[in-house]
Amino acid sequence: MNSTLLRTTAVRSALRAAAPKASTRAGLAGTTFVRGKATLPDLPYDYGALEPSISGKIMELHHKNHHNTYVTSYNNFTEQMAEAEHKSDIAAKIALQPLINFHGGGHLNHSLFWENLAPTSQGGGEPPSGPLAQAINDGYGSLDAMKEKFNTALAGIQGSGWAWLVQDTQTGNVMIQTYANQDPVVGRFRPILGIDAWEHAYYLQYQNRKAEYFKAIWDVINWKAAGKRFK
Amino acid sequence: MRGSSGVAATFWSFLSISSSVLALEQQPFQFEAMSVPTYTLPPLPYAYDALEPHISAQIMELHHGKHHQTYITNLNAALKSQAEAVHAADITTQVALQQGIKFNAGGHINHSLFWQNLAPASSVDAKSSAAPKLLKQIQATWGDEAKFKEAFNAALLGIQGSGWGWLIKVETGKEQRLAIVTTKDQDPVVGKGEVPIFGVDMWEHAYYLQYLNGKAAYVQNIWNVINWKTAEERFLGTRADAFKVLKASI
Ligand SMILES: [Fe+2]
Numbered sequence A: 001m002n003s004t005l006l007r008t009t010a011v012r013s014a015l016r017a018a019a020p021k022a023s024t025r026a027g028l029a030g031t032t033f034v035r036g037k038a039t040l041p042d043l044p045y046d047y048g049a050l051e052p053s054i055s056g057k058i059m060e061l062h063h064k065n066h067h068n069t070y071v072t073s074y075n076n077f078t079e080q081m082a083e084a085e086h087k088s089d090i091a092a093k094i095a096l097q098p099l100i101n102f103h104g105g106g107h108l109n110h111s112l113f114w115e116n117l118a119p120t121s122q123g124g125g126e127p128p129s130g131p132l133a134q135a136i137n138d139g140y141g142s143l144d145a146m147k148e149k150f151n152t153a154l155a156g157i158q159g160s161g162w163a164w165l166v167q168d169t170q171t172g173n174v175m176i177q178t179y180a181n182q183d184p185v186v187g188r189f190r191p192i193l194g195i196d197a198w199e200h201a202y203y204l205q206y207q208n209r210k211a212e213y214f215k216a217i218w219d220v221i222n223w224k225a226a227g228k229r230f231k
Numbered sequence B: 001m002r003g004s005s006g007v008a009a010t011f012w013s014f015l016s017i018s019s020s021v022l023a024l025e026q027q028p029f030q031f032e033a034m035s036v037p038t039y040t041l042p043p044l045p046y047a048y049d050a051l052e053p054h055i056s057a058q059i060m061e062l063h064h065g066k067h068h069q070t071y072i073t074n075l076n077a078a079l080k081s082q083a084e085a086v087h088a089a090d091i092t093t094q095v096a097l098q099q100g101i102k103f104n105a106g107g108h109i110n111h112s113l114f115w116q117n118l119a120p121a122s123s124v125d126a127k128s129s130a131a132p133k134l135l136k137q138i139q140a141t142w143g144d145e146a147k148f149k150e151a152f153n154a155a156l157l158g159i160q161g162s163g164w165g166w167l168i169k170v171e172t173g174k175e176q177r178l179a180i181v182t183t184k185d186q187d188p189v190v191g192k193g194e195v196p197i198f199g200v201d202m203w204e205h206a207y208y209l210q211y212l213n214g215k216a217a218y219v220q221n222i223w224n225v226i227n228w229k230t231a232e233e234r235f236l237g238t239r240a241d242a243f244k245v246l247k248a249s250i
């Protein structure tokens, strides 16, 4: 697995499931196995398992098509980056950076997203407990107050992007941040819980009524997974 | 209004203007009434299903009736808040409102231009022969129409996230050139000397119900419904002409 993918333990754990599949899938496809390639992680639940909050059709397209495109594009541009590196082509390397940020970010974000969702039968929507619950109460007064602010942040995204509950690694506090397009949560902030606000995440079911999607998704939030990311 | 004959008439009545706008212009210092321009949704110059099969009626109806309307509703609210902040000499609120005004006004401007630069595939306006002078400069710039479309499509598909692709004319003194530009989210084409000729909406809401993640097919098919007659008019006109439709309601 590519070391650049392993910047946080949260990301590592989200991507872990995908690692052993690399050789199998590549082998089945008849291509040469290349060490360190990103692969599409399996969903930890069925496509239809998040209904009625998120339809099975959305989940299938979102995972199998959108996420997979980020994976293949990321691998493609990473390969080009290695080539540019080999040739010491600085201009090419710089030109590839936004593409790697976008497609690599798309891969990271979606990998974390699938993991921080769960069907209600598997604990989806059950409120957080332990240190994360404490941190949310300390920062926002209550879980409901945090959700309300989170939904306001989601609604305020102008264009495509994500809203995240993040942990500030300097202070340990949790806070809500929005990120444009596929900008990943890296650096000072640790991703705890992400919600995809791209139109492809809800349009087939909710069309322009995105506030309904933002409201419904809390029923399938996997707070247990989010809690494991919190340090 | 249907078909090509309606386009010119629609051009002038495109954005309705509330009487309060004129009142504000005539009496700019009478803030008591707190009158601000109220923008309203321009009617489409064709029916919702007129762009089928390339853009479905369902997409058009949601896109025009809901998405475009929301930009206008939010723009009107932001402009009202801005007028109040100006009246109260509240400069921090005015600054805080700017991004929302840019986004929602951009959404209104972009979609208004977009509806006009589309036409039913069966109409003569949807043939590039309706834009002889523009086509000549396209050929001079990109070699031929096919190469231009290829470059335009590549630009559209290279957009990361939501945004638009535009063919623009850039006027620099007596010189003018054509360029393909992309803008993020709802940023409008309002740079110095820039005249938008036609735009393509690359937000997912513009194609998702019909094309799902297959945006390359949307980008291919949109060429069947580009209104080259409008494009020629914008190309031959001035920057002020292109925006006349919007300026009328300021
Ligand atoms: Fe997504």
Ligand SMILES: [Fe+2]
Pocket: B063, B067, B111, B201, B203, B205, B206
């Ligand atoms: Fe749009």
